[in-house]
Amino acid sequence: MDLFTAIKGRRSCRNFLPEPIDQATIEKLLEAATWAPSPLNTQPWEFIVITNPEVKEKIFSEGERCRKWALEKTGWKWLGAYSIDFLKIAPVIIAVIGDPKKSGVDMFTEEGPMGYQAACAAAIQNMHLAAHSLGLSSLWFTLFDKKVLREILGIAFEKMPLALVCIGKPESSSASPPRKDYKEKTTYLY
Ligand SMILES: Cc1cc2nc3c(=O)[nH]c(=O)nc-3n(C[C@H](O)[C@H](O)[C@H](O)COP(=O)(O)O)c2cc1C
Numbered sequence: 001m002d003l004f005t006a007i008k009g010r011r012s013c014r015n016f017l018p019e020p021i022d023q024a025t026i027e028k029l030l031e032a033a034t035w036a037p038s039p040l041n042t043q044p045w046e047f048i049v050i051t052n053p054e055v056k057e058k059i060f061s062e063g064e065r066c067r068k069w070a071l072e073k074t075g076w077k078w079l080g081a082y083s084i085d086f087l088k089i090a091p092v093i094i095a096v097i098g099d100p101k102k103s104g105v106d107m108f109t110e111e112g113p114m115g116y117q118a119a120c121a122a123a124i125q126n127m128h129l130a131a132h133s134l135g136l137s138s139l140w141f142t143l144f145d146k147k148v149l150r151e152i153l154g155i156a157f158e159k160m161p162l163a164l165v166c167i168g169k170p171e172s173s174s175a176s177p178p179r180k181d182y183k184e185k186t187t188y189l190y
Pocket residue numbers: 010011012013014139140141142143176177
């Protein structure tokens with residue numbers, strides 16, 4: 001698939017089929033992730049591949065807890081109707097864990113380490129694009145408490161669980177949320 005077709009055609013999926021994904025495909029996605037850029041080539045990511053239904057159920061319960069908390073905090077109606085059943089149905093969830101110590105020079109700045117998050121985000125996007133090019137769909141999911149997710153997945157305190165990437169075949173195609181024209185977002189300093 002042409003890169004621009006992949007970039008424009010990728011959509012967040014929230015309705016997966018339970019059909020399993022083979023190991024070779026999972027490894028292709030992981031390899032795509034590792035070709036992302038990172039500060040000083042620190043490669044600050046680690047991955048946990050989750051297919052175990054009991055672990056998915058725990059992640060779902062944590063997501064539900066956070067969804068209800070967010071609904072109460074914000075009153076946003078869409079959160080009341082937002083189903084996260086896909087956490088139980090998606091055949092694979094890949095947790096992306098970042099290492100704040102692998103952040104390049106910015107770990108010594110006042111704002112603290114951010115480079116590792118940027119690098120992990122690039123790795124996550126690579127995974128999304130690779131999944132799409134292989135005919136799969138994916139979702140970047142962040143509705144969880146880092147502390148609780150560390151407990152569920154056995155992640156060390158120093159490491160940062162940044163995202164859960166749900167992957168599978170889509171049950172149906174999702175609508176394309178519109179984008180603002182880049183012209184509205186761009187300033188040229190010629
Ligand atoms: C950092 C980040 C966090 C996100 N977290 C969630 C999430 O928790 N749940 C969800 O359903 N979608 C989540 N998304 C997906 C966005 O909602 C989605 O990318 C956006 O609406 C644009 O739709 P598209 O991906 O289909 O183009 C997240 C995306 C990003 C980049």
